[in-house]
Amino acid sequence: MIRKLRDIPEGGIQLAVSGVALGTSMILPHGGVDGLRLCPFYHLTGIDCPFCGMTRGFVAMSHLDPISAIEFNVGTPLVYFAFIAIFIRSLWSLKEKRLNNQPEFPKSIFTTWVMLSIAAFGWMMYIRWIVPIMS
Numbered sequence: 001m002i003r004k005l006r007d008i009p010e011g012g013i014q015l016a017v018s019g020v021a022l023g024t025s026m027i028l029p030h031g032g033v034d035g036l037r038l039c040p041f042y043h044l045t046g047i048d049c050p051f052c053g054m055t056r057g058f059v060a061m062s063h064l065d066p067i068s069a070i071e072f073n074v075g076t077p078l079v080y081f082a083f084i085a086i087f088i089r090s091l092w093s094l095k096e097k098r099l100n101n102q103p104e105f106p107k108s109i110f111t112t113w114v115m116l117s118i119a120a121f122g123w124m125m126y127i128r129w130i131v132p133i134m135s
Contacts, residue, residue, distance in 0.1 A: 011099030015090035018083045021058065030063035050124040054079060075120035082113065 033056055041049040057076030060069035069076040085105065093102045
């Protein structure tokens with residue numbers, strides 16, 4: 001029996017979080033969440049943050065509509081495929097009974113993903129915050 005949160009294996013938490021996010025995005029109706037705004041930053045300021053649109057983008061990706069996903073947020077595919085990779089690695093770790101000692105992602109792949117993510121969300125920040133100021 002698990003007595004404390006820290007006793008839960010890291011891989012188990014990753015499996016649960018990635019599985020729930022991917023599963024939920026498959027269940028939600030594509031097009032039915034287009035007006036959904038969950039971002040606390042948006043609700044406080046009325047301005048889209050660089051991550052706004054990720055939920056709607058996840059739903060679009062799960063329904064095989066990457067064009068709409070990119071229109072919601074250009075970084076959506078990067079985060080979506082990271083969730084898939086984490087989910088698969090966690091499933092494999094569960095099968096191999098090593099949720100406490102998961103294999104690491106190759107450094108070159110991880111570094112490339114980080115650099116692409118910085119570029120994508122930097123672009124989103126630029127078009128959502130800088131361009132409106134300059135207009």
